Amino acid sequence: MAKLESxxxxxxxADKWQSYKASMRLVNPAxxxxxxxxVVGAGLAGSSASATLSELGYKVSNFVFHDxxxxxxxxxxxxxxxxxxxYQNDGDSxxxxxxxxxxxxxxxxxxxxxHRLAEVSANIIDQCAAQGVPFAREYGGLLANRxxxxxxxxxxxxxxxxxxxxxLLGAYSALSRAVAGGGVTLHTQMEMxxxxxxxGHAKGIIARNLVTGEVTRHTADAVVLxxxxxxxxxxxxxxxxxxxxxxxxxxxxxxxxxxxPCFTQIHPTCIPVSxxxxxxxxxxxxxxxxxxxxxxxxxxxxxxxxxGSIPEEDRDYYLERMYPSFGNLSPRDISSxxxxxxxxxxxxxxxxxxxxxxxxxxxxxRLGEAGVRERYGNLFDIYHEITNExxxxxxxxIFPAVHYTMGGLWVDYDLMSNVPGLFVLGxxxxxxxxxxxxxASALMQxxxxxxxxxxxxxxxxxxxxxxxxxxxxxxxxFLQAKQSVDAGTARLxxxxxxxxVSHFHKRLGHLMWQYCGMARTREGLEKGLKEIPALRAEFWxxxxxxxxxxxxxxxxEQAARVGDFLELGELMCRDALARDESCGxxxxxxxxxxxxxxxxxxxxxxxxxAWEYAGEGKEPVRNVENLNYESVKxxxxxxx
Amino acid sequence: xxTKTFSVTIRVWRQSAAGRPGRFVDYPVxxxxxxMSFLEMLDVVNDGLTLKGEEPIAFAHDCREGICGTCxxxxxxxxxxxxxxxxxxxxxxxSYKEGDLIVVEPFRARxxxxxxxxxTDRSAFDKIQxxxxxxxxxxxxxxxxxxxxxxxxxxxxxxxxAQCIGCGACVAACKNSSAxxxxxxxxxxxxxxxxxxxxxxxxxxxMVRTMDSLGFxxxxxxxxxxxxxxxxxxxxxxARLNRDYAKAVFRTAFEPVAAGGGGEG
Numbered sequence: 052m053a054k055l056e057s058x059x060x061x062x063x064x065a066d067k068w069q070s071y072k073a074s075m076r077l078v079n080p081a082x083x084x085x086x087x088x089x090v091v092g093a094g095l096a097g098s099s100a101s102a103t104l105s106e107l108g109y110k111v112s113n114f115v116f117h118d119x120x121x122x123x124x125x126x127x128x129x130x131x132x133x134x135x136x137x138y139q140n141d142g143d144s145x146x147x148x149x150x151x152x153x154x155x156x157x158x159x160x161x162x163x164x165x166h167r168l169a170e171v172s173a174n175i176i177d178q179c180a181a182q183g184v185p186f187a188r189e190y191g192g193l194l195a196n197r198x199x200x201x202x203x204x205x206x207x208x209x210x211x212x213x214x215x216x217x218x219l220l221g222a223y224s225a226l227s228r229a230v231a232g233g234g235v236t237l238h239t240q241m242e243m244x245x246x247x248x249x250x251g252h253a254k255g256i257i258a259r260n261l262v263t264g265e266v267t268r269h270t271a272d273a274v275v276l277x278x279x280x281x282x283x284x285x286x287x288x289x290x291x292x293x294x295x296x297x298x299x300x301x302x303x304x305x306x307x308x309x310x311x312p313c314f315t316q317i318h319p320t321c322i323p324v325s326x327x328x329x330x331x332x333x334x335x336x337x338x339x340x341x342x343x344x345x346x347x348x349x350x351x352x353x354x355x356x357x358x359g360s361i362p363e364e365d366r367d368y369y370l371e372r373m374y375p376s377f378g379n380l381s382p383r384d385i386s387s388x389x390x391x392x393x394x395x396x397x398x399x400x401x402x403x404x405x406x407x408x409x410x411x412x413x414x415x416x417r418l419g420e421a422g423v424r425e426r427y428g429n430l431f432d433i434y435h436e437i438t439n440e441x442x443x444x445x446x447x448x449i450f451p452a453v454h455y456t457m458g459g460l461w462v463d464y465d466l467m468s469n470v471p472g473l474f475v476l477g478x479x480x481x482x483x484x485x486x487x488x489x490x491a492s493a494l495m496q497x498x499x500x501x502x503x504x505x506x507x508x509x510x511x512x513x514x515x516x517x518x519x520x521x522x523x524x525x526x527x528x529f530l531q532a533k534q535s536v537d538a539g540t541a542r543l544x545x546x547x548x549x550x551x552v553s554h555f556h557k558r559l560g561h562l563m564w565q566y567c568g569m570a571r572t573r574e575g576l577e578k579g580l581k582e583i584p585a586l587r588a589e590f591w592x593x594x595x596x597x598x599x600x601x602x603x604x605x606x607x608e609q610a611a612r613v614g615d616f617l618e619l620g621e622l623m624c625r626d627a628l629a630r631d632e633s634c635g636x637x638x639x640x641x642x643x644x645x646x647x648x649x650x651x652x653x654x655x656x657x658x659x660x661a662w663e664y665a666g667e668g669k670e671p672v673r674n675v676e677n678l679n680y681e682s683v684k685x686x687x688x689x690x691x
Numbered sequence: 692x693x694t695k696t697f698s699v700t701i702r703v704w705r706q707s708a709a710g711r712p713g714r715f716v717d718y719p720v721x722x723x724x725x726x727m728s729f730l731e732m733l734d735v736v737n738d739g740l741t742l743k744g745e746e747p748i749a750f751a752h753d754c755r756e757g758i759c760g761t762c763x764x765x766x767x768x769x770x771x772x773x774x775x776x777x778x779x780x781x782x783x784x785x786s787y788k789e790g791d792l793i794v795v796e797p798f799r800a801r802x803x804x805x806x807x808x809x810x811t812d813r814s815a816f817d818k819i820q821x822x823x824x825x826x827x828x829x830x831x832x833x834x835x836x837x838x839x840x841x842x843x844x845x846x847x848x849x850x851x852x853a854q855c856i857g858c859g860a861c862v863a864a865c866k867n868s869s870a871x872x873x874x875x876x877x878x879x880x881x882x883x884x885x886x887x888x889x890x891x892x893x894x895x896x897x898m899v900r901t902m903d904s905l906g907f908x909x910x911x912x913x914x915x916x917x918x919x920x921x922x923x924x925x926x927x928x929x930a931r932l933n934r935d936y937a938k939a940v941f942r943t944a945f946e947p948v949a950a951g952g953g954g955e956g
Contacts, residue, residue, distance in 0.1 A: 103830040118751065119817050121857055122759045138837060174831070181833035183826045183884050185850040192840025210850060216758055217853060224825035231821040239814065262806050291753040325726045328735055331755040433756065436781045502830045551741040553734065598746050602708060603807040605749055606741065 053308050053663045055676045058463045059163045064682040065146070068167045071464075072507055076514035083108030085518035088509065089256055089271040091243045091298050093120030095215075095222055095494060096477030097277030099501030102225035105234030107506055109513075112269065113226070113235055114258055116242040116293065116608075121223045124279060124291040125497060128215025129336035129430070131197060131207035132179075132494040134172040139196050143204040145169045150683060152492060155201040155382055156457070156485020157635035157651065158685045159311070159659070161678060163464060164482045171503040172495050176208055178502055182221040186210050199490040200337055201382040201690075207491045212336055212429045218494055222501070242608065244539075245532040246274065246302040246473065249522045253302075253473035257532045261608065264601040266540075268524035268533055272516055273472045273509060276302060277501065280456035280478035282315065284616045284623065285568075286560025288453035289321060289334040295612040296619050299460050299479050307468040308661035308674060310461035310481035312619065313627035316488055316636055317569050318454030319386035322437050322447075323406045327557075332452040333437055335409070336430055337490040340379045342414035342423065343447070345370050345386075347407050351397040358400070358408055358446050369393055377690040384487040384636045385648075385690060387451035391569050392647060394450075401448045410446035451569060455493060457484040457636070458626075461661040461676070465508035466500060469661075472512060476500035481659060486635025540600050543610050548593030552609045555590045555617070562586065563620050571627050572640045579624040587617040622662055622671065629673055632656045653685055696722045697789040701736065703748055704796045706805050709812070713805065715794070725785035729772065730755060730762065732784055749808040755780040757921060760856035763863070764809055765796040770860035770919045778858060778921040798863035802870070802906040813859050815905040816873060822901035823894035824877045826886050839885055852880040854922040861916035861924075867908030872916035874898050875932035876924050882935055892939035899936055 060071040078086065086109050090101045093115040101113045117123060135148040149169035153160055176194070180186060187195040187209050196205040210217035229235040240261040247255035247268070255270040281296035282288040303309045320335045346368045348354050353361050369389055371378040381389075390407050393399065400406045414423050420443055424431070431442050438448070460468050460475040462482055467474050477497040484492065522528070566579035590613070598604040632652035633642040642650040663672040698721045706713030720736055727735075730752050737747035753761040762779040766772035772782040787793060795809065803811040841849075853876070861872035878895050881887035887894070910929060917926040 099830075106829050117753065118761070118813060119857065121817075121820075122753055122761050124754060124759070127754045127756060127758050136836070174833070176836045177833035178828065178830060180836035180839070181826065181828035181886055183849075183881050183886050185846050185853050185880065185884070186836075188841055188843045188846040190843050192842050192846075193837050210853075213758065213854065216856075217850075220853065224820070225828070225830070227817065227821040228825040228827060230817075237817070239817075262812075291759060292755060293753045326724055328724065328727050328731045330728070330731050330734055333756050432776075433781075436757075436777055436783065439783075439785060506830065549742070551738040553738055595741055597741050597744065603749055603810060606737075606747055 052672060053469045053661065053674050055308065055461065055469060055661055055674055056463060057161060057676055058465060059161070060464065064162065064166050067163050068170055075507065075511045078510045078514050080108055082518045084110060086110065086272045086513050087112065087521060088273050088275060089114065089269060090275040090277060091256065092123065092277035092279060092479070093117065093226065094123035094125035094277060094279055094477060095219055095497030096501040097123070098219065098222035098226040099498050100275055100277060100476060100505050101235050102222065102229045103502050103506045104509065105229040111229070111235040112238060112271070114238045114241045114243055114256070116240065116261060118240055120226055120237065120239070121220060123219060124294050125219045125494070126216045127291065128494055129212045129334065130338040131199060131209035131214045131491040132175065132218060133199065133206050133491040134176045134208060134495065135169055135206060136173050136176060138194060139205045141204045143206050147204065148172060148206065151202050152483070152489055153485065153683060154688060155489035156487050157649065157688055158485065158653070158657065158680065159634050159678065160483055160485030161659070162680050162683065167504065168483050168496060168499050171499045174503055175495060175498045179218055179221050182224060184210065184217045184221040197338055198341055198380060200340065200380045200386070201489040209338070212338070212427065215494055218498065222498070243298045244301065244536045244611070246305045247529050247532045248305050248470060249526060249528045252471045254522050255524065255529060257536050259536070262603050264604070266533060266536055268529040270521050270524050270529070272513055272521045273474060275474040275476060275505065276460065276479050277476040278479045280459070281619060282453045282456050284559065284620050285453040285563045286556045287324065287329060287332050289318060289332050292330060295615070297612050297615050299475070300615040300619055302460060302468070302470070302473060304664050305470065306664065307470045307473055308461040308663050309458070309622065310659045310661040311458035311626065312623045312662065313567060313630060314457035314486050314636055315453060315623070316383060316455035316457060317387040317451045319383055319390055319451050320409060320449045321452035321454070322434065323401060323403065323450040333433060334452070334454060335434060335447060335449055337383070339409060339427055339430060342418070342426065343379065343409040343411050344368055344413055345379055345407055345409055347393045347398040347400060354398055354400050354404065358410070367393070367398070374690045381690050382487060382489060387569055388638060388647070390451055406448040406450045408446035409449045411442065412446070415443065455488055457481065457486060457488055461659065465511055466505050467508070467512060474505055474509060476505055486637055539611065540607065543594070543596045543607065543614070544600065546592065546594050546596070548595045550593050550595060552594060552596070552606060552613050555586065555594060556613045558586055559583070559613070559617055559620055563623070567624050567627050570638050570640050573628065576624045576628040580621060580628065583617065583621045583624065587621070590614065590617055625671070626660055626662065629660060630656055649688070657685065696724050699723055699787055699791045699793055702792060702794045703809070705748070705808055707807065709804055709806055723784050723787070725783065727784045728755065728780060729764070729766070729782040729784065730780050749810050751810045752780060757781045758856060760858035763798045763811060763858055763860070765798055765863055767794050770798060770863040771921050775918070776921060776923045778856070798859050800859070800862045800868035802868060803859060803862065815907070816857050816859065818905060819870065819874060819898055819901050820877065823890065823897040824881070826881055827890060828886070841884060845883055849880050849883040852876045852883070852924060852928050855924055856922060858921060860919045860921060862907065864915040864919035865908065866913070866915070867911060869910045869916070870902050870907040871910040871929050871932065872920065872924060872926065874902050875928040878935055879928040879931050891935070892942055895932065895935045895939045896943065
C-alpha cells in the first residue's frame with residue numbers, strides 16, 4: 052500500500068499557509084543554482100512554475116510537446132479567472148471563495164488546499180496585471196468583473212472571451228524572459244514518455260524529440276509535471292487534439308497514485324455533435340449564461356419547430372424553474388445533468404434531439420444587439436463559423452461536453468506526489484476541485500500552483516537533497532526506462548494491423564461516454580470494465596502505425612497516447628464503480644434524491660481514492676485519503 | 692445541418708523532412724460533408740492513406756478552435772484559407788463545392804523552414820519574444836492590481852494587439868516574409884500600458900534587431916499581413932511600431948548614463 056501523508060500543517064485553517072511558509076525549510080541562494088528542476092508542460096502551471104523557479108535561482112529545464120510554449124491548451128480558456136479581491140464590494144472574501152469552491156466540489160476536495168488557493172487568488176491578479184495582461188476595465192480605469200456559475204458574488208476577472216489566452220501569454224512572457232536570461236532551457240517538440248525513479252525518488256525523465264525521433268535521458272533533482280488533464284480519453288471533448296495523459300499515466304505506472312480518476316467535468320454549454328468525422332467539441336463560455344437563457348419546449352411535439360415560433364408560455368426555462376436562486380448560473384454538473392434530463396424526456400432540440408437553446412432574445416431587448424456584441428462578440432462569431440447560424444437572430448443550440456478532469460495524480464499539501472521529488476501542478480493533479488470544478492477556477496489553480504505554491508514547497512523537498520547529488524543518466528534506472536520506451540515504440544510498429552489509431556480512439560470515446568459519462572450505473576460500469584480491456588486487446592493486435600520512429604510521425608505520437616487512454620479509461624470505470632455514491636460530476640443513478648439530485652454518502656466516501664499501480668494485468672490497489680473538514684460543515688449542496 | 696456530401700481533389704505539398712526536396716501530390720476526397728472542418732477533412736484523408744499503407748500528411752494542429760495558433764496551412768495561396776478573420780481550423784468544407792481542386796501548402800517563409808509536409812518550424816517567433824516581449828515583473832513583486840488604473844480605451848486597444856495567436860500567417864502572406872505585424876502587436880500591447888513603459892525603448896530595439904537577424908524581410912506597407920491575420924490585427928500597429936522604434940533610437944542616443952555602479956553591498 053502506498054503511504055498517503057497529506058502533510059496538512061497544524062493550526063487554524065486560515066493561518067495554515069502563512070505559518071507553514073514561515074516554518075518550511077529553505078535552500079540558500081548560493082545552493083539554489085546547484086539544483087536542476089525539470090518541468091514538463093508549458094501551460095499556465097508549467098510556464099508560471101518554470102519562470103518563478105528560475106527567478107528564485109534554480110536551474111530549470113522546460114519540456115513541452117508543442118512547437119512553442121504559447122500553444123498549451125490553457126490558451127483556450129474563455130471566460131475568466133476568479134479572485135477574492137472584493138473589488139465589487141459585494142461581500143466577497145477569501146473565506147467565501149474558499150467555501151464556494153469547496154461546496155462547488157461537493158465536499159470531495161482537501162479543505163486546506165482549497166483555502167490556500169483562495170488566499171493566493173488575489174496575488175495572481177496583481178501578478179498578471181503587472182505583466183501587462185489586458186484585463187477588462189471600467190471607464191474609470193479599474194478592473195471589471197463578471198459573474199460565473201456557483202457564486203453569488205461577481206469575482207471573475209476577464210479579458211474579453213480570451214482570458215486563458217491572455218493569462219497564458221503573460222506566463223509565456225515571464226518564461227521567455229527567463230529563457231533569455233539563461234535560467235530556463237526550453238525543449239520544445241519534446242514529449243515525456245517515462246519518469247525515472249532512482250532509490251524511490253523522481254530524478255529524471257525520458258523524452259522523445261518529435262521532429263527527429265531521438266529518445267533521450269534527462270536527470271534532475273526534482274521533476275514537476277504540469278501536463279494538463281485527460282479528458283481526451285472521451286475522444287470528443289473541448290480539449291485540444293494533442294492534450295493527453297501520457298506523462299501522468301507513465302508516472303502512475305512508476306508508482307505515483309492516481310486520485311479520483313472518474314471525476315470528469317461535463318460542461319453544459321458546448322456546440323452539439325454534428326457528424327462521425329468530428330474531432331472536436333467547441334465550448335461556448337459559461338459567461339454566456341450571465342445573459343443567455345436556457346430553455347427547451349414544454350412539449351416534445353414542438354422540438355423541431357423554429358424556436359421563434361414557440362410562444363413564451365410554451366417554453367420551459369428549466370434551470371430558472373428548478374434552481375430559482377442560481378438559475379442559469381447553476382454549477383456545471385447540475386446544469387449538464389438538467390440538460391440531459393430534458394433531452395432524455397424527448398424535448399431536446401435540433402435534428403439529433405441532443406441540444407437545448409441558449410437564447411439571447413431577452414438580453415438583446417435589454418442591452419441591444421451592440422451591447423451583446425460588446426460582451427460576447429467573439430463567441431457569437433465562433434458559433435457562426437461552426438454552425439453557419441446567426442445567434443443574434445436564432446438561439447444557440449448547445450449540449451454538454453467533456454471539458455475538464457478534476458481527478459489526477461495524488462499530491463500532498465506541498466503538491467508532491469507519493470513519489471518523493473515528483474510534483475504535480477494544475478489540472479494534472481487532483482487537489483482543489485473535488486468532484487466538480489466551478490467556472491473560472493481552473494486558471495486560478497494553474498497559476499496559484501505555478502506562481503505561488505510550488506516555488507515555496509519545492510524548497511522543502513530540495514533542502515533534503517544534497518546539492519549536486521542528482522544521478523547520472525548512465526545509471527541503470529535511466530537505461531531501463533529508455534529501453535522500455537523504445538520497446539513500446541517497436542511494439543506499436545510491429546503490429547501492422549488494419550485500423551488507424553482514430554478508429555480505436557472513437558470507439559473508446561463512445562464506451563466512456565456511454566458508461567462513464569454524465570450518468571453512471573453499476574451495470575454500465577461493469578460492462579465498461581469488460582469492453583474496454585477487449586478494445587485494448589484489439590488495439591494491440593490490429594492498430595496500424597505507418598512511417599518510422601526516426602522522424603516526425605504524428606500517427607506514432609497518437610498511437611502511444613491512445614494506448615495510454617485505453618488503460619486509463621478502464622481505471623476511470625473502476626473508480627466510478629468503487630465510488631458507490633453520487634457526488635458532483637459523479638452521478639450514480641442508484642444514488643439520487645427523488646428530485647434527481649446527487650445523493651452523497653459521507654459516511655463511506657468522504658475520501659479521495661488514490662489508485663496504485665500493481666503491475667501489468669493486476670488489479671490496482673485503492674488507497675484512501677480521508678477528508679476531514681475542520682472549519683466547514685458538510686451539507687447537501689443546494690442551489691435552489 | 693446539411694447531410695449532402697460531395698467530392699473534391701486536394702493538391703498537397705509533400706516533403707519527407709527539412710532540407711529535402713518536396714512536391715505536390717493530388718488526392719481525391721469523396722464523401723465530404725459541408726459541416727466538416729478543413730482539418731477534419733484531412734483527418735479522413737489521413738485515415739485512408741494509413742489503411743492503404745501510405746504515410747499520412749503531416750500537418751500542425753491542436754486546439755481546433757482558432758486560438759492556439761498551431762494550424763498553419765496556405766490554402767489556394769491564402770494563409771488560413773479563403774475567409775477573413777479565421778484560422779485554418781475554423782475553415783469549413785461548406786466553403787467548397789463538388790469538383791473543386793484545392794491546393795494545400797505550408798506557410799512559406801525563409802524563417803519558417805519546413806519540418807515535414809505541411810509542418811514548419813516557427814521557433815523564430817519564440818526568439819523574438821525572448822528578446823524583449825515581456826514586462827519584467829518578478830513573481831511576488833506586484834502592487835495591487837487596482838493601484839494602476841488604465842483608461843478603458845487604452846486597455847481595449849492593448850487587448851486588440853494582444854490577441855495575436857502567433858501563427859505566422861502575417862509572415863506567410865507578406866511577399867517579403869516580414870514579421871512586422873507580429874512584432875508590432877507585441878510592442879504595441881506592452882507599450883500602450885503603463886506597466887510597459889520602463890522597458891519600452893529597449894523592448895522595441897531588441898525585438899526589431901532580433902527579427903532582422905532571423906531572416907524576416909522588411910515591411911513595404913502593403914498590409915497583406917493584416918488581411919491574412921486570423922485575429923484581424925490592424926496594420927495601424929505597424930505605424931505605432933515604427934514611431935516607437937524611431938523614438939527609441941533617438942532617445943537612447945541622448946540618454947544620460949549613470950556614472951555610479953550598483954548600490955548593492
